[in-house]
Amino acid sequence: MSFLNFFMRNRSAPVARERLQVLLAHERALSGRQDLAAVLQQEILAVIARHIAIDRDKVVVKLDRGEQVSTLEIDIEMPEQALARD
Amino acid sequence: MSKVMVVTSGKGGVGKTTSSASLGAALAQAGQTVVVVDFDVGLRNLDLVMGAERRVVFDLVNVVQGDAKLPQALIRDKRIETLSLLPASQTRDKDALTEEGVGRVIDELREKFDWIICDSPAGIEKGATLAMRFADLAVVVANPEVSSVRDSDRIIGMLDSKTRRAELGEKLEKHLLLTRYDPARAARGEMMKVEDVLEILAIPLLGIVVESPDVLTASNLGCPIPLQNPGSAPARAYAEAARRLMGETIAVTTPAERRGFISRLFGRKAAVA
Numbered sequence: 001m002s003f004l005n006f007f008m009r010n011r012s013a014p015v016a017r018e019r020l021q022v023l024l025a026h027e028r029a030l031s032g033r034q035d036l037a038a039v040l041q042q043e044i045l046a047v048i049a050r051h052i053a054i055d056r057d058k059v060v061v062k063l064d065r066g067e068q069v070s071t072l073e074i075d076i077e078m079p080e081q082a083l084a085r086d
Numbered sequence: 087m088s089k090v091m092v093v094t095s096g097k098g099g100v101g102k103t104t105s106s107a108s109l110g111a112a113l114a115q116a117g118q119t120v121v122v123v124d125f126d127v128g129l130r131n132l133d134l135v136m137g138a139e140r141r142v143v144f145d146l147v148n149v150v151q152g153d154a155k156l157p158q159a160l161i162r163d164k165r166i167e168t169l170s171l172l173p174a175s176q177t178r179d180k181d182a183l184t185e186e187g188v189g190r191v192i193d194e195l196r197e198k199f200d201w202i203i204c205d206s207p208a209g210i211e212k213g214a215t216l217a218m219r220f221a222d223l224a225v226v227v228a229n230p231e232v233s234s235v236r237d238s239d240r241i242i243g244m245l246d247s248k249t250r251r252a253e254l255g256e257k258l259e260k261h262l263l264l265t266r267y268d269p270a271r272a273a274r275g276e277m278m279k280v281e282d283v284l285e286i287l288a289i290p291l292l293g294i295v296v297e298s299p300d301v302l303t304a305s306n307l308g309c310p311i312p313l314q315n316p317g318s319a320p321a322r323a324y325a326e327a328a329r330r331l332m333g334e335t336i337a338v339t340t341p342a343e344r345r346g347f348i349s350r351l352f353g354r355k356a357a358v359a
Contacts, residue, residue, distance in 0.1 A: 016306035023139045027176065037143045038153060061158055065140035072143075 022067050037063050037072055044074060052082045088196045091203050091331070092221040094245075096237030098208030100229045101265040104301060104311075106205035107135045108320070109225070111310035112328035114169035118200040121160065124174035125217035126207035127182060133173045136163065137308025147175035150187035156194050165313050170199070180213040192220045210244060218249050223259040223331075225292060229266045230278040235286055238262075242289060261292035263327065268297045269341050280340055293327035295320050296341045 041061050048054055058077035064070065093106040103126075110122040124132035127147060133139045138161045144154035149172075156172075163169035172195075175182065195202045206217035218224065224245050228238040242260060251258040264283060271277040284291055295301075300318040304311040312321045319341065326336055 012303040012306035015308075019134070019137075019139065019308060023134065038148060041143070042153070056155055057157070059158070061143050063141055063143040070140075 022065065026065050026070070037061070040072060041074060045076075048076065053079060055079070088200050088202060090192060090196070090220050090222045091201060091225060092206055092218040092223075092245075093203060093225045093227060094206040094214060094218055094241050095227040095234070096208065096210060096214075096241040097229075097234045100227050100234050101295070101301075102208070102227050103132050103135050103205055104305065105225065105227050105263055105265060105295070105324070106203050107132060107310040108312055108324040109328055109331070110169055110201070110203050111163075111166065111312040112321075112324045113201050113203075113331065114163070114166045115312055115316075115325070116328050116332060117168070118332070119168045119198070120201040120203065121170040121172055121195055121199045122203045122205060123172040123195070124205050125183075125213050126205065127174045127213060128176065128179045129207065130174035130176050132171060132205050133161075134308060135305055136171050136310060138163070138171050138173070139308070142173045145173045145175040146191065147178050147182045149191050150183055156191065165309065180207070180211065180216075183212070183216055185216060185219060188216050189220055210240065214241075215244070215248050218245060221245075221249055221258065222251065223261070224249075225261050225263050226287070226289065227263045227265055228283060228287070230264060230268075230272065230280075230283055235278070235283055238287055242287065260289045261331075262287055262289050263292045263295065265295040266297045267294050267341065291338050292330055293323050293338060294341055295323045 045054070045056075045059065054076060060075040062073040062075070064073075093102050093109070095102050106122050110120045114120045122132060122136070123146060124130050125146070126132070130145075133142050141161050144159035146159070148154040149156050149159045159172055161171045161173065163171065192202060204217040204221065207213040226238050226241060226245075228234045245258055245260055246252050249258055262284065264280060267280070268277055272279045280291070280294060296319050298318065298320050300315050301311060301320050304314040307314055311318060312324050315321055316325070323341075326338075330336055
Protein backbone atom coordinates (compact mmCIF):
# COMPACT_ATOMS: atom_id res chain seq x y z
CA MET A 1 0.00 0.00 0.00
CA SER A 2 2.67 2.50 1.00
CA PHE A 3 4.73 1.45 -2.01
CA LEU A 4 1.74 2.22 -4.24
CA ASN A 5 1.18 5.48 -2.42
CA PHE A 6 4.73 6.50 -3.11
CA PHE A 7 3.90 6.61 -6.81
CA MET A 8 0.32 7.81 -6.41
CA ARG A 9 1.48 10.82 -4.43
CA ASN A 10 2.98 12.40 -7.52
CA ARG A 11 0.15 11.40 -9.78
CA SER A 12 -2.92 12.58 -7.93
CA ALA A 13 -2.91 16.11 -9.38
CA PRO A 14 -3.80 14.97 -12.94
CA VAL A 15 -6.63 12.91 -11.45
CA ALA A 16 -7.93 16.01 -9.64
CA ARG A 17 -7.68 18.07 -12.82
CA GLU A 18 -9.56 15.53 -14.88
CA ARG A 19 -12.32 15.08 -12.28
CA LEU A 20 -12.86 18.83 -12.11
CA GLN A 21 -12.91 19.21 -15.88
CA VAL A 22 -15.64 16.60 -16.27
CA LEU A 23 -17.67 17.98 -13.36
CA LEU A 24 -17.43 21.64 -14.34
CA ALA A 25 -18.26 20.93 -17.99
CA HIS A 26 -21.54 19.44 -16.75
CA GLU A 27 -22.26 22.16 -14.21
CA ARG A 28 -21.63 24.99 -16.67
CA ALA A 29 -23.84 23.35 -19.27
CA LEU A 30 -26.58 22.92 -16.70
CA SER A 31 -26.54 26.43 -15.28
CA GLY A 32 -29.91 28.00 -15.94
CA ARG A 33 -31.49 24.57 -16.36
CA GLN A 34 -32.10 23.61 -12.78
CA ASP A 35 -31.59 19.97 -11.86
CA LEU A 36 -32.09 18.52 -15.32
CA ALA A 37 -31.97 14.97 -14.02
CA ALA A 38 -34.65 15.77 -11.44
CA VAL A 39 -36.89 17.41 -14.04
CA LEU A 40 -36.50 14.44 -16.40
CA GLN A 41 -37.32 12.02 -13.63
CA GLN A 42 -40.43 13.97 -12.61
CA GLU A 43 -41.78 14.17 -16.13
CA ILE A 44 -41.06 10.53 -17.00
CA LEU A 45 -42.80 9.45 -13.82
CA ALA A 46 -45.77 11.69 -14.57
CA VAL A 47 -46.20 10.06 -17.98
CA ILE A 48 -46.07 6.57 -16.54
CA ALA A 49 -48.37 7.49 -13.66
CA ARG A 50 -50.99 8.57 -16.18
CA HIS A 51 -51.34 4.94 -17.26
CA ILE A 52 -50.15 2.83 -14.35
CA ALA A 53 -50.40 3.28 -10.60
CA ILE A 54 -46.76 3.28 -9.48
CA ASP A 55 -45.25 3.35 -6.03
CA ARG A 56 -42.76 6.22 -5.63
CA ASP A 57 -40.73 4.05 -3.23
CA LYS A 58 -40.17 1.49 -5.99
CA VAL A 59 -38.42 3.96 -8.23
CA VAL A 60 -34.62 3.93 -8.29
CA VAL A 61 -32.80 6.71 -10.06
CA LYS A 62 -29.08 6.51 -10.78
CA LEU A 63 -26.84 8.92 -12.58
CA ASP A 64 -23.33 8.45 -13.86
CA ARG A 65 -21.66 11.40 -15.54
CA GLY A 66 -18.83 10.38 -17.82
CA GLU A 67 -16.51 12.30 -20.06
CA GLN A 68 -18.02 10.90 -23.26
CA VAL A 69 -21.34 9.46 -22.15
CA SER A 70 -23.58 10.11 -19.17
CA THR A 71 -26.33 7.74 -18.17
CA LEU A 72 -29.55 8.45 -16.33
CA GLU A 73 -30.95 5.15 -15.20
CA ILE A 74 -34.54 5.04 -13.97
CA ASP A 75 -35.61 1.70 -12.61
CA ILE A 76 -39.34 1.38 -11.95
CA GLU A 77 -40.76 -1.70 -10.34
CA MET A 78 -44.17 -2.32 -11.88
CA PRO A 79 -47.06 -3.62 -9.84
CA GLU A 80 -48.03 -7.17 -10.84
CA GLN A 81 -51.38 -6.28 -12.35
CA ALA A 82 -50.00 -3.43 -14.42
CA LEU A 83 -49.35 -5.44 -17.56
CA ALA A 84 -52.13 -8.01 -17.08
CA ARG A 85 -54.83 -7.89 -19.76
CA ASP A 86 -58.26 -6.81 -18.62
CA MET B 87 -29.38 5.03 19.44
CA SER B 88 -28.25 7.19 16.57
CA LYS B 89 -26.25 10.36 17.00
CA VAL B 90 -26.41 13.60 15.07
CA MET B 91 -22.99 15.23 14.92
CA VAL B 92 -22.30 18.64 13.41
CA VAL B 93 -18.83 19.40 12.05
CA THR B 94 -18.42 23.16 12.22
CA SER B 95 -15.82 25.93 12.55
CA GLY B 96 -17.09 29.37 11.61
CA LYS B 97 -14.05 30.03 9.48
CA GLY B 98 -13.77 28.57 6.00
CA GLY B 99 -10.91 26.43 4.73
CA VAL B 100 -9.95 24.85 8.04
CA GLY B 101 -10.95 21.32 7.00
CA LYS B 102 -14.64 20.83 7.82
CA THR B 103 -15.49 18.91 4.68
CA THR B 104 -12.28 16.86 4.75
CA SER B 105 -12.89 16.05 8.41
CA SER B 106 -16.58 15.23 7.86
CA ALA B 107 -15.70 12.77 5.09
CA SER B 108 -12.76 11.33 7.03
CA LEU B 109 -14.59 10.90 10.34
CA GLY B 110 -17.48 9.36 8.40
CA ALA B 111 -15.16 6.90 6.67
CA ALA B 112 -13.36 6.07 9.92
CA LEU B 113 -16.64 5.44 11.77
CA ALA B 114 -17.83 3.27 8.86
CA GLN B 115 -14.57 1.29 9.00
CA ALA B 116 -15.23 0.75 12.71
CA GLY B 117 -18.49 -0.98 11.77
CA GLN B 118 -20.95 1.88 12.21
CA THR B 119 -23.55 2.90 9.66
CA VAL B 120 -22.89 6.50 8.69
CA VAL B 121 -24.41 9.20 6.51
CA VAL B 122 -22.58 12.45 5.85
CA VAL B 123 -24.93 15.33 4.97
CA ASP B 124 -23.68 18.36 3.05
CA PHE B 125 -25.36 21.54 4.33
CA ASP B 126 -23.42 23.88 2.06
CA VAL B 127 -26.30 24.56 -0.33
CA GLY B 128 -25.08 26.41 -3.42
CA LEU B 129 -21.42 25.53 -2.83
CA ARG B 130 -21.43 21.78 -2.37
CA ASN B 131 -18.09 20.01 -2.22
CA LEU B 132 -18.55 16.96 -0.05
CA ASP B 133 -19.56 14.95 -3.15
CA LEU B 134 -16.25 15.87 -4.79
CA VAL B 135 -14.14 15.08 -1.72
CA MET B 136 -15.91 11.70 -1.43
CA GLY B 137 -15.62 10.96 -5.16
CA ALA B 138 -19.36 10.81 -5.82
CA GLU B 139 -19.70 13.97 -7.93
CA ARG B 140 -20.74 12.02 -11.01
CA ARG B 141 -23.53 10.24 -9.21
CA VAL B 142 -25.59 13.08 -7.74
CA VAL B 143 -29.21 13.06 -8.94
CA PHE B 144 -31.24 14.37 -6.02
CA ASP B 145 -30.10 16.36 -3.04
CA LEU B 146 -31.00 17.61 0.42
CA VAL B 147 -33.17 20.44 -0.97
CA ASN B 148 -35.16 18.01 -3.15
CA VAL B 149 -35.84 15.84 -0.09
CA VAL B 150 -36.68 18.79 2.18
CA GLN B 151 -39.12 20.13 -0.41
CA GLY B 152 -40.65 16.71 -1.05
CA ASP B 153 -39.54 16.43 -4.70
CA ALA B 154 -37.64 13.23 -3.98
CA LYS B 155 -37.74 10.48 -1.39
CA LEU B 156 -34.78 10.16 0.95
CA PRO B 157 -33.56 6.78 -0.43
CA GLN B 158 -33.45 8.30 -3.92
CA ALA B 159 -31.10 11.05 -2.78
CA LEU B 160 -28.74 8.93 -0.66
CA ILE B 161 -25.55 7.89 -2.44
CA ARG B 162 -23.89 4.79 -1.07
CA ASP B 163 -20.09 4.81 -1.06
CA LYS B 164 -18.66 2.33 -3.57
CA ARG B 165 -15.68 1.45 -1.37
CA ILE B 166 -17.37 0.89 1.97
CA GLU B 167 -21.06 0.05 1.99
CA THR B 168 -21.85 1.30 5.50
CA LEU B 169 -21.03 4.86 4.38
CA SER B 170 -23.55 7.09 2.56
CA LEU B 171 -23.69 10.67 1.38
CA LEU B 172 -26.59 13.09 1.17
CA PRO B 173 -25.41 15.85 -1.17
CA ALA B 174 -26.34 19.52 -1.08
CA SER B 175 -27.93 21.28 -4.02
CA GLN B 176 -25.61 23.23 -6.27
CA THR B 177 -28.22 25.35 -8.01
CA ARG B 178 -30.19 26.68 -5.05
CA ASP B 179 -29.38 28.88 -2.08
CA LYS B 180 -29.58 28.34 1.65
CA ASP B 181 -33.09 29.82 1.88
CA ALA B 182 -34.36 26.67 0.16
CA LEU B 183 -33.89 24.89 3.51
CA THR B 184 -36.44 25.17 6.30
CA GLU B 185 -35.96 24.18 9.91
CA GLU B 186 -39.05 22.01 9.85
CA GLY B 187 -37.95 20.28 6.63
CA VAL B 188 -34.41 19.65 7.87
CA GLY B 189 -35.80 18.28 11.15
CA ARG B 190 -37.99 15.86 9.22
CA VAL B 191 -35.06 14.61 7.11
CA ILE B 192 -32.85 14.18 10.20
CA ASP B 193 -35.59 12.17 11.95
CA GLU B 194 -35.84 9.91 8.92
CA LEU B 195 -32.04 9.50 8.82
CA ARG B 196 -32.02 8.58 12.51
CA GLU B 197 -34.02 5.46 11.64
CA LYS B 198 -31.41 4.26 9.15
CA PHE B 199 -28.00 5.25 10.50
CA ASP B 200 -25.92 5.11 13.68
CA TRP B 201 -24.24 8.41 12.82
CA ILE B 202 -25.58 11.43 10.99
CA ILE B 203 -22.68 13.80 10.30
CA CYS B 204 -23.76 17.31 9.32
CA ASP B 205 -21.04 19.07 7.34
CA SER B 206 -21.65 22.75 8.08
CA PRO B 207 -20.95 25.59 5.66
CA ALA B 208 -18.57 28.33 6.82
CA GLY B 209 -20.04 31.42 8.42
CA ILE B 210 -22.77 31.90 10.99
CA GLU B 211 -25.75 32.32 8.66
CA LYS B 212 -28.73 30.10 8.03
CA GLY B 213 -26.83 27.16 6.53
CA ALA B 214 -24.53 26.93 9.54
CA THR B 215 -27.30 27.38 12.11
CA LEU B 216 -29.45 24.71 10.41
CA ALA B 217 -26.51 22.28 10.28
CA MET B 218 -26.05 22.56 14.07
CA ARG B 219 -29.74 22.91 14.97
CA PHE B 220 -30.53 19.23 15.65
CA ALA B 221 -27.05 18.13 16.78
CA ASP B 222 -26.48 15.84 19.76
CA LEU B 223 -22.77 16.60 19.69
CA ALA B 224 -20.43 18.93 17.85
CA VAL B 225 -16.94 18.68 16.42
CA VAL B 226 -15.33 22.11 16.20
CA VAL B 227 -12.56 22.07 13.60
CA ALA B 228 -9.81 24.62 14.19
CA ASN B 229 -6.34 25.41 12.91
CA PRO B 230 -3.68 26.69 15.32
CA GLU B 231 -4.04 30.18 13.89
CA VAL B 232 -5.55 33.32 15.44
CA SER B 233 -8.56 33.90 13.17
CA SER B 234 -9.58 30.25 13.21
CA VAL B 235 -9.45 30.08 17.02
CA ARG B 236 -11.42 33.29 17.38
CA ASP B 237 -14.12 32.05 15.00
CA SER B 238 -14.22 28.70 16.81
CA ASP B 239 -14.91 30.52 20.04
CA ARG B 240 -17.81 32.32 18.37
CA ILE B 241 -19.20 29.03 17.05
CA ILE B 242 -18.92 27.40 20.49
CA GLY B 243 -21.07 30.26 21.79
CA MET B 244 -23.65 29.57 19.11
CA LEU B 245 -23.65 25.84 19.88
CA ASP B 246 -24.48 26.77 23.47
CA SER B 247 -27.37 29.04 22.50
CA LYS B 248 -28.82 28.27 19.06
CA THR B 249 -29.12 24.48 19.05
CA ARG B 250 -32.30 22.71 20.03
CA ARG B 251 -30.50 20.88 22.82
CA ALA B 252 -29.23 24.14 24.26
CA GLU B 253 -32.71 25.63 24.15
CA LEU B 254 -34.11 22.61 25.96
CA GLY B 255 -31.40 22.94 28.60
CA GLU B 256 -29.86 19.61 27.59
CA LYS B 257 -26.17 18.87 27.32
CA LEU B 258 -24.47 19.22 23.95
CA GLU B 259 -21.02 17.62 23.87
CA LYS B 260 -18.43 19.70 22.09
CA HIS B 261 -15.09 18.36 20.87
CA LEU B 262 -12.11 20.12 19.37
CA LEU B 263 -10.42 18.70 16.30
CA LEU B 264 -7.17 20.52 15.65
CA THR B 265 -6.16 20.24 12.00
CA ARG B 266 -3.16 21.37 9.92
CA TYR B 267 -0.98 21.16 13.02
CA ASP B 268 2.74 21.40 12.40
CA PRO B 269 4.65 20.00 15.41
CA ALA B 270 8.00 21.32 14.18
CA ARG B 271 6.74 24.89 13.89
CA ALA B 272 4.96 24.62 17.24
CA ALA B 273 8.22 23.39 18.82
CA ARG B 274 10.06 26.37 17.35
CA GLY B 275 7.43 28.72 18.76
CA GLU B 276 6.19 29.73 15.31
CA MET B 277 2.76 28.21 15.80
CA MET B 278 0.44 28.00 18.80
CA LYS B 279 0.80 24.73 20.61
CA VAL B 280 -2.06 22.30 21.25
CA GLU B 281 -2.13 23.38 24.90
CA ASP B 282 -2.46 27.05 23.89
CA VAL B 283 -5.53 26.39 21.77
CA LEU B 284 -7.06 24.10 24.39
CA GLU B 285 -6.57 26.68 27.10
CA ILE B 286 -8.32 29.36 25.04
CA LEU B 287 -11.25 27.30 23.80
CA ALA B 288 -11.64 25.10 26.90
CA ILE B 289 -13.39 22.15 25.23
CA PRO B 290 -12.11 18.55 25.21
CA LEU B 291 -9.70 17.49 22.48
CA LEU B 292 -10.95 14.90 19.99
CA GLY B 293 -7.77 14.65 17.97
CA ILE B 294 -4.85 16.34 16.27
CA VAL B 295 -4.45 16.02 12.51
CA VAL B 296 -0.98 17.01 11.42
CA GLU B 297 -0.35 19.08 8.32
CA SER B 298 0.37 16.48 5.66
CA PRO B 299 0.60 16.27 1.87
CA ASP B 300 -1.39 13.02 2.12
CA VAL B 301 -4.57 15.04 2.79
CA LEU B 302 -4.37 16.82 -0.56
CA THR B 303 -3.64 13.55 -2.33
CA ALA B 304 -6.80 11.99 -0.88
CA SER B 305 -8.85 15.02 -1.90
CA ASN B 306 -7.39 14.96 -5.43
CA LEU B 307 -8.42 11.32 -5.74
CA GLY B 308 -11.86 11.83 -4.21
CA CYS B 309 -11.35 9.24 -1.51
CA PRO B 310 -11.46 9.99 2.24
CA ILE B 311 -7.98 9.46 3.67
CA PRO B 312 -8.90 6.60 6.07
CA LEU B 313 -9.90 4.59 2.97
CA GLN B 314 -7.28 5.92 0.57
CA ASN B 315 -4.20 5.76 2.77
CA PRO B 316 -5.03 4.08 6.10
CA GLY B 317 -1.41 3.98 7.25
CA SER B 318 -0.87 7.73 6.96
CA ALA B 319 -0.67 9.93 10.06
CA PRO B 320 -3.91 11.86 9.27
CA ALA B 321 -5.82 8.60 8.68
CA ARG B 322 -4.62 7.22 12.01
CA ALA B 323 -5.64 10.47 13.72
CA TYR B 324 -9.14 10.26 12.22
CA ALA B 325 -9.43 6.56 13.10
CA GLU B 326 -8.53 7.31 16.73
CA ALA B 327 -10.93 10.25 16.81
CA ALA B 328 -13.69 7.94 15.55
CA ARG B 329 -12.97 5.45 18.33
CA ARG B 330 -13.12 8.25 20.90
CA LEU B 331 -16.48 9.30 19.49
CA MET B 332 -17.63 5.72 19.98
CA GLY B 333 -16.76 5.99 23.65
CA GLU B 334 -13.30 4.49 23.86
CA THR B 335 -10.78 6.22 26.07
CA ILE B 336 -7.56 6.71 24.14
CA ALA B 337 -5.06 9.33 25.22
CA VAL B 338 -4.40 12.02 22.59
CA THR B 339 -0.70 12.12 21.92
CA THR B 340 0.85 15.25 20.53
CA PRO B 341 2.35 14.15 17.24
CA ALA B 342 6.11 14.11 17.05
CA GLU B 343 7.95 16.00 14.37
CA ARG B 344 8.10 14.01 11.17
CA ARG B 345 11.40 12.25 10.88
CA GLY B 346 13.10 12.81 7.59
CA PHE B 347 14.88 10.16 5.58
CA ILE B 348 18.32 11.28 6.72
CA SER B 349 17.48 11.37 10.43
CA ARG B 350 15.95 7.91 10.11
CA LEU B 351 19.13 6.66 8.43
CA PHE B 352 21.25 7.91 11.27
CA GLY B 353 18.78 6.84 13.89
CA ARG B 354 18.49 10.27 15.40
CA LYS B 355 15.56 10.85 17.67
CA ALA B 356 12.92 13.14 16.28
CA ALA B 357 12.15 16.18 18.35
CA VAL B 358 9.03 15.68 20.40
CA ALA B 359 6.79 18.68 20.71
